[in-house]
Amino acid sequence: MATSGEFRALMSGFPSGVAVLTSVGPDGTPVGLTCSSLCSVSVDPPVLLACVRSASPTLDAILRFGGFAVNLLHENARATSELFSSGAPDRFDRVAWRPAPASGLPHLVDQAHTVADCEIRRSETVGDHTVVFGGVRRVRALTSAPPRPLVYGLRRYTGWPPR
Numbered sequence: 001m002a003t004s005g006e007f008r009a010l011m012s013g014f015p016s017g018v019a020v021l022t023s024v025g026p027d028g029t030p031v032g033l034t035c036s037s038l039c040s041v042s043v044d045p046p047v048l049l050a051c052v053r054s055a056s057p058t059l060d061a062i063l064r065f066g067g068f069a070v071n072l073l074h075e076n077a078r079a080t081s082e083l084f085s086s087g088a089p090d091r092f093d094r095v096a097w098r099p100a101p102a103s104g105l106p107h108l109v110d111q112a113h114t115v116a117d118c119e120i121r122r123s124e125t126v127g128d129h130t131v132v133f134g135g136v137r138r139v140r141a142l143t144s145a146p147p148r149p150l151v152y153g154l155r156r157y158t159g160w161p162p163r
Contacts, residue, residue, distance in 0.1 A: 015153025020071040020084045021050055022097075022106040023062040030092045030099075030106040033058040034085035036152050037129075038070065046136035047121060051129045059130055067119045068134060069105035071112035073150040074143075075159025080111040081150060102138065113147040115140050 002010070022032035037051035048070065052059040062068045073081055083091055096110040103117045118134025125131075141147075148160050 012153065012155050015151050018073045018077075018081045018150045018152050018157070019050075020073060020080065020108055020112070021052070021058070021062065021068050022071060022108070023058065023065045023068045024104060024106070025061040026064055030097065031058045031061040032071075032084050032091060032106065032108075034081050035070075041133060048116070048118065048134050048136060050132050050134065051126075052132060054125055054128055054130045059132070062132065063120065063123060067103060067105060067117065067137075068132070069100065069103070069107055070116040070118060070134070071108040072114045072116075072147070073108075073111055074113040075148045075150050077108075077111040077150050078157045080108065081152070081157070100138070100140075107140070107142075109142060113141070113143050113149065115142065 016036040019035050019038050020032050021035050022030060025031045033056060035050050039049055041047040041049050080095055083094060095108055097106045097108050100107050100117055105117050107115045116136050117138045118136050121133040121135045123130050123132045151158050
């Protein structure tokens, strides 16, 4: 079995876009975390999956609420990615966000280029993470320009190169 260090080194060589998953806690307050373990599962019906640390309080809120928003960060949102991976309790006081009209899920309106509202289809614990399958209910582009996503790989951030 590979060591955790070997596995981390392997995965750091596989760059990924960066998202912030957001939901609503039991008391109605917004919750969120940075996630780079996100991928599409099915186009018809539209389903994606996100892998979240099982001990995360945000995961508990996502599962209780029954849904989450995937906020795909743009290239200038590195500080937001770092904020939502820090565990800072005042995360939502430090970013612009609005509840989505239909779902109530928090959308990071200045930091994301696109947001998808998802309802949980199922979840499964695998090792120290939980895989959450989300049925995509709505997709909202927050900019009319082509997206320029934030990318994370080799333990550093970069933006998508221009065409």
